[in-house]
Amino acid sequence: MNTIEVRNLTKNRGDFTLDRLTFTLPGGCILGLIGENGAGKSTTIKLLLGLLRKDEGTIAILGRENGEKDTLLKEEIGVVMDEVGMPGCLTPAQTGKMMSKIYRSWEPERYKELIQKFALLWDKPFQEFSKGMKMKQGLAVALSHKSKLLILDEATSGLDPVARDELLDILREFVTDEEHGILISSHIVSDLEKLCDYIAFLHKGKLLLWEEKDRLLEEYGIFRGSRSQLEALDPEAVCHKRVTPYGTEALVLRDRLPRGTEVSPVSIEELFVQLVKEEKAE
Numbered sequence: 001m002n003t004i005e006v007r008n009l010t011k012n013r014g015d016f017t018l019d020r021l022t023f024t025l026p027g028g029c030i031l032g033l034i035g036e037n038g039a040g041k042s043t044t045i046k047l048l049l050g051l052l053r054k055d056e057g058t059i060a061i062l063g064r065e066n067g068e069k070d071t072l073l074k075e076e077i078g079v080v081m082d083e084v085g086m087p088g089c090l091t092p093a094q095t096g097k098m099m100s101k102i103y104r105s106w107e108p109e110r111y112k113e114l115i116q117k118f119a120l121l122w123d124k125p126f127q128e129f130s131k132g133m134k135m136k137q138g139l140a141v142a143l144s145h146k147s148k149l150l151i152l153d154e155a156t157s158g159l160d161p162v163a164r165d166e167l168l169d170i171l172r173e174f175v176t177d178e179e180h181g182i183l184i185s186s187h188i189v190s191d192l193e194k195l196c197d198y199i200a201f202l203h204k205g206k207l208l209l210w211e212e213k214d215r216l217l218e219e220y221g222i223f224r225g226s227r228s229q230l231e232a233l234d235p236e237a238v239c240h241k242r243v244t245p246y247g248t249e250a251l252v253l254r255d256r257l258p259r260g261t262e263v264s265p266v267s268i269e270e271l272f273v274q275l276v277k278e279e280k281a282e
Contacts, residue, residue, distance in 0.1 A: 001027050001063055003149045003181030004048065009057035011047060016205060018043050020057065023200050023210040028178035030171065032192035032213075033185040034272050035202030041185040042082070044202070045153050048183070049079060062148055075105050078142030082154040084134045088127030092120050092137060096144075103145035111144035117166070132159045139167065143174070150174065152184040156191050164188070168195050189269040201272055208275050213268065220271055221263035223250045233257065240274045251275075 004025035011018040018040045025031045035041050046052040048059060058065065062076055086095060092115050100106040115122060118136035120129075126137060135155060142150060150171070156164045168191065174180055186192055192199065199216060201208040209216075220239070223230065230241060230248040237256035242249045251274040254263055266274075 001179065002060070003027050003029075003062055003179075004031070004183060005058075005060040006048075007058045009044070009047060009059060010055045011043060011052060012055055013043065016040070016043075018047070018205045021202075021207045023198075023207065025181045025183055025198065027181055028175050029197040030175055030182040030184065030195055031198040031200060032196035032268075033183060033200050033202065034189060034192060034268070035185075036276070038204075039202040040205045041202055042153060043205075045081075045151055045183070045185065048151060049077070075103055075145060076148040078145065078147035078150045080135065080138040080142050080150075080152045080155045082157060084138035086126045086134070086137060086141075088125060090126055091123045092126075092140070093122050095126070095137070095141065099141055099145070105146040107144050107146065111140055114140035114143055114170075118163070131157070132163065135159060136163070139170075143170065148180050150180075150182040150184075152182065154186055155184060156186050156188050164191060171195060189267075189272065193268040199268060201275060203276050216268070216271060217265065219254060220266045221252055221254050222266050222270065223252045223257070223261070223263055224248065233261075240277050 002024045006024070007022050009018065009021040016038070021044065033041050033044065043052065047054050048061065061073065064073060090098065096108060096111050100108060118140060120133060120136055120140070126134065129137065135157065139155060156167060159167060171182055172195065175182060184192065184195070193213070196213050198210065199213050200210040223233070225248060227243060227248055230238070230250055233252070234256050237252050239251040239253065251266065251271070252263060257263065
């Protein structure tokens, strides 16, 4: 089962339009949502959560159409936004007691285990936490009520490299269950490249592409050579090029190049930057 199915999702917000997004998140997979500030990532997440009303299109979460009256759906979605919304006066211990009243599927032992793993003080008020600690608190809650879908907006923001690596391990473990899925947005594209099975590129409200990460890395590459070597390539193979006095660099489609052409691997971050440049050039 797909954990998320989006078809032609559209939302007009005055000077910004999220324009006919279509993508799916298969069970047992992680989808990374990439885009510059203002691309539409947070708008997309708010639409998925029902915090905004869509203008057109359909959204299905865990097999149920968005908008259905399903009181159990909140039990199955763990959410951590960029600004973690917790009462500032509550300690992790008090937050756990509060959440046990909200979620019927609350797992106190799992919550306690995560609080310890994230090195959070059990009796320290939330308002005294750093941004990274607040993010860890939100993640501990999201992972402690038998969620099937995690929606994480900049969840690695504010975490040090060791904590980020620990989080990525927890998220990988979460999707070993094929009924689970994760949608995560982050400015730290290297985290998404290590973690995600699928990548969705958003730019100015449009979905530039949605594809399996490994397929993207197989499909695209970086060609470096002289200007004459670049001009000898099939123009349809070249997605974006940069010419300097010292040579050329181009984002290329591997299967459109002559056999034996030397091409370097491309990172997801390089690919996104080059595709955005191509979009702007058009």
